[in-house]
Amino acid sequence: MSKQSSSRMSKQSKSKHSSPSERLGEAIGIYIHIPFCKQACHYCDFHFSTSLKKRDDMVKALAKEIELRKDEFKNVVVETIYFGGGTPSVLTIDELRFLIESVYNNYNISENPEITLEANPDDLSEDKIIELSESPINRLSIGIQSFFEDDLKLMNRAHNAEEAKACLSLATRYFDNISVDLIYGIQNSTNEKWLQNIETALSFGIPHISSYALTVEPKTALASFIKKGVVDDVDDELANEQFNILKDKLETEGFVHYELSNFGKEGYFSKNNTAYWQGKPYIGIGPSAHSFNGKQRGWNIRNNSKYIKSIEEGVLPIEIENLTKTDRYNEYVMTGLRTMFGVSIEKVETEFGESYKDYLLKNAEIFIQQQLLYIENNHLKTTKKGMFLSDGISSELFKLN
Known part of the structure; x- marks a missing residue:
């Protein structure tokens, strides 16, 4: 499950086949989307x-896009490289090395960049883990989701519960910086099962956990099953309870809840x-990947064949949105509001103006009274109670023009 996300709050000013080019700040990240999975969750x-039929052509196209976009951020340093997807661990070590070398050949890289690979347990044999540990990759983000067989079958994950535990036993022998993904609010789950999931992850000494509520996205198999009555709908109250169990348990274990869905030990926060x-600015490489330079947001076409063809012709298949001050x-x-750092009132006034600061404080007052903000x-x-509701609260603080 990819962590890269993007807000598309306005589409007022768009252009095709161009790309964000303003160079802001001194450090950027590069996200590389690997659009392949063994099966669909x-x-x-x-x-x-x-289908992996186009894998070779895709890897070549990704490397070429990396080269085509090297002039977008000339005088900056790349401090993170993140392989998301899809399932990046389906690539061979040679393919991963080739893409990392492509980044090094075209950008200025920091002395010790964070290089993350999203991986699924069924891909992480001991041989594969050893190969990865001997590569420039220094952080693994492993999509466990659950340690229970019934949960994994419901989600149609490619691995089973034993593979989940086995891969962590191996990975922790060769990697220090490991994150695992866990999903809460799963149908027919219980708070006891959820606590066992958390405790199992902790038993491996994992220093970072990303955890997400199971959500029903349109046009997914899960949405279809719920509509047909094959499975129950998700329970928001259960998800809220399990979020609080997660937060309480991890904080007692020394984790810092530094973002709504992310918990890390000191020194293990995700830099990406x-x-x-x-x-901060970032470049998104690959089909559907998003880019951001501070004033513009871009997103690549969501079609593997069209992406490859366009890149082979030397044309970036990207659409650009110019962000207004309100955006x-x-x-x-x-x-x-999703982070422990909160929203700087001073920054709002400095960057957007006094009217924006006044608007923010006026609309925040009701949530302060409800003890959701402070x-x-x-x-x-956000308060502890407000954190789970942060996305909904922030939407009430948005300006519409």
Whole structure:
């Protein structure tokens, strides 16, 4: 499951076949989308294909896009490289090395970049883990989702519960920086089962956990099953309960809840994800990947064949949205409230103007009264109760024009 996300709050100004080119700041991230999976998870709406026939052509196209876009950020340093998907661990070590070398050949790379690979347990044999540990990749994000067989079957995951445990036993021998994904709010789950999931992950000494509520996305198999009555709909109250169990348990174990869905020990926060929440620029490589330079957002075409053909012709298949000041304010509020850092009231006034600050404080007042928000050191933050509702709260603080 890819962690790269993007807000598309406005489509007022678009152009095709161009790309964000303003160079902001001194550090950027590069996200590389690997659009292949062995099988389709029932809940997933990310872009991928279960056919690997175009894999060779895709890898070549990804490397070429990396080269084609090297002039977008000339005088900056790449501090993170993130392989998302899809399932990046379906690639061979040689293919991964080739793509990493392509980045190094075309960009200035920091001395010790964070290089993350999203991986599924069924791909992580001991030989594969050893190969990865001997590569430049220094962080694994493993899609466990659950340690229970019935949950994995419901989600149509490619691995089983024993593979989930076996891969963590192996991975922790060769990697220090590991994150696991867990999903809560699964139908027919119980709070006892959920706590066991958390405790199982902790038993391996994992320093970072990303956890997401099971959501029903349109046009997914899960949405179809619910509509047909094959499975129950998700229970928001159960999800809220399990979110609080997660937060309480991990915080007692020394984890910092630094973003709505992310918990890390000190020194193990995701640099890639943190940069996104802080509004740093990034380049998205691959079909459906998003890019951001501070004032523009771009997204590549969601079609593997068309993407490959366009890149082979030297044309970037990207659509651009010029962000207005209001768009940027809305995005800052949305990302800020999801983090422990909150929304800087001073920054809102400095970057967007006094009218935006007044609007923010006026509309936040009702949530402060409901003890969902509070102000600390001139930062607007969510309370423990408000954190789970942060996306909905932030939408009420958005400006519409």
